[in-house]
Amino acid sequence: MSEAFLYKAWYVAAWPSEVTRTPLRRVFLEQPVMLYRREDGRPVALADSCPHRFVPLSRGSLVGDEIVCCYHGLRFNPDGACTLNPHGDGTIPAVAKVRAYPLAESQGLIWIWMGAAADADPRTIPVLSIPHFPALDDADAYAAVGGRLSIAANYELITDNLLDLSHVQFLHPGLRVANPRVTRHEMKQEGNAITSYFWRDEGQVNGLLKLMGWPADRPVDSRAHMHWQPPALMTLDVGVTDVGRPVAEGMSAPSLHLLTPESRERTHYFFAFLRTVGKDDAALTEKVRVLGLQAFEQEDKPVIEAQQMNLGEAEIMSLGPALLAPDAAGVRARRVLRGLIEAQRVEAGSV
Ligand code: FES
Numbered sequence: 001m002s003e004a005f006l007y008k009a010w011y012v013a014a015w016p017s018e019v020t021r022t023p024l025r026r027v028f029l030e031q032p033v034m035l036y037r038r039e040d041g042r043p044v045a046l047a048d049s050c051p052h053r054f055v056p057l058s059r060g061s062l063v064g065d066e067i068v069c070c071y072h073g074l075r076f077n078p079d080g081a082c083t084l085n086p087h088g089d090g091t092i093p094a095v096a097k098v099r100a101y102p103l104a105e106s107q108g109l110i111w112i113w114m115g116a117a118a119d120a121d122p123r124t125i126p127v128l129s130i131p132h133f134p135a136l137d138d139a140d141a142y143a144a145v146g147g148r149l150s151i152a153a154n155y156e157l158i159t160d161n162l163l164d165l166s167h168v169q170f171l172h173p174g175l176r177v178a179n180p181r182v183t184r185h186e187m188k189q190e191g192n193a194i195t196s197y198f199w200r201d202e203g204q205v206n207g208l209l210k211l212m213g214w215p216a217d218r219p220v221d222s223r224a225h226m227h228w229q230p231p232a233l234m235t236l237d238v239g240v241t242d243v244g245r246p247v248a249e250g251m252s253a254p255s256l257h258l259l260t261p262e263s264r265e266r267t268h269y270f271f272a273f274l275r276t277v278g279k280d281d282a283a284l285t286e287k288v289r290v291l292g293l294q295a296f297e298q299e300d301k302p303v304i305e306a307q308q309m310n311l312g313e314a315e316i317m318s319l320g321p322a323l324l325a326p327d328a329a330g331v332r333a334r335r336v337l338r339g340l341i342e343a344q345r346v347e348a349g350s351v
């Protein structure tokens with residue numbers, strides 16, 4: 001086990017549409033995993049390494065619900081048990097088995113449990129709730145446009161980026177709130193969850209809300225509240241109202257920011273923009289997708305990757321960084337996560 005990761009946790013493995021009858025290789029927490037669907041549609045996750053010569057099983061082919069290794073034909077069922085050895089007298093060696101990872105589908109995502117399978121309980125899958133928005137399991141109630149980026153940076157640097165949205169004003173011209181009269185920031189912790197609040201009062205509406213039809217000709221109060229729960233699951237409540245009006249009278253444009261470490265230096269970033277406004281408008285969905293990708297792929301990704309290059313193997317806090325007021329939430333999230341990882345280490349008896 002590496003102390004870079006929390007293992008007793010559900011992580012996002014894929015969007016449901018990514019997992020098909022063609023095996024998909026994906027690395028989580030430095031472990032190669034193969035994802036596919038059984039004939040009845042239920043998803044499967046197996047270690048993507050054949051116990052014979054350690055070739056990725058995802059290079060093989062499915063026969064019914066089983067995977068046949070491309071190299072010498074060992075066959076494995078969805079539990080990871082070897083069911084066929086086409087060599088010699090056909091005896092199956094005791095070590096010819098692969099790890100099966102628990103999976104669950106919830107809230108429009110496929111989740112994977114990276115700890116011991118016996119500890120996996122789907123009732124502990126984190127609930128991604130967004131204020132003033134339908135439950136995410138109610139897929140008919142909203143439109144979602146999402147994707148996945150692979151970012152060459154440690155996941156905690158991306159958490160820092162998302163919990164400190166002061167950077168939006170500098171890095172994201174399409175999402176910034178121009179000329180706010182007042183900017184306020186606050187951070188709150190409840191249990192292991194942290195929310196980083198940004199308010200910008202009496203400014204101009206940003207590009208995303210404008211796309212969604214909010215008029216650009218009058219000042220608005222804007223909010224961007226990022227909610228974090230361990231290990232790195234974030235939901236963003238973004239919206240505007242006319243100045244001084246309650247949230248219920250305004251417009252919301254929330255988004256999901258769900259990070260799964262691939263390794264210490266690379267991260268799967270699952271994102272989605274959600275809306276109830278014009279939810280059947282395909283042209284609007286496309287415009288939102290382009291705007292979102294501009295921000296995440298063209299603006300955040302290169303900066304965070306360059307930051308990681310500068311840091312090399314150093315952990316950022318060990319370098320004594322200058323800390324600014326909006327860093328409070330990111331610093332607190334690191335502390336919560338370190339506490340959970342330390343508890344895991346003690347529990348594993350590796351003290
Ligand atoms: S490497 Fe898979 S059967 Fe030989």
Ligand SMILES: [Fe+2]
Binds near residue numbers: 161167172295300
């Ligand atoms: Fe950003």
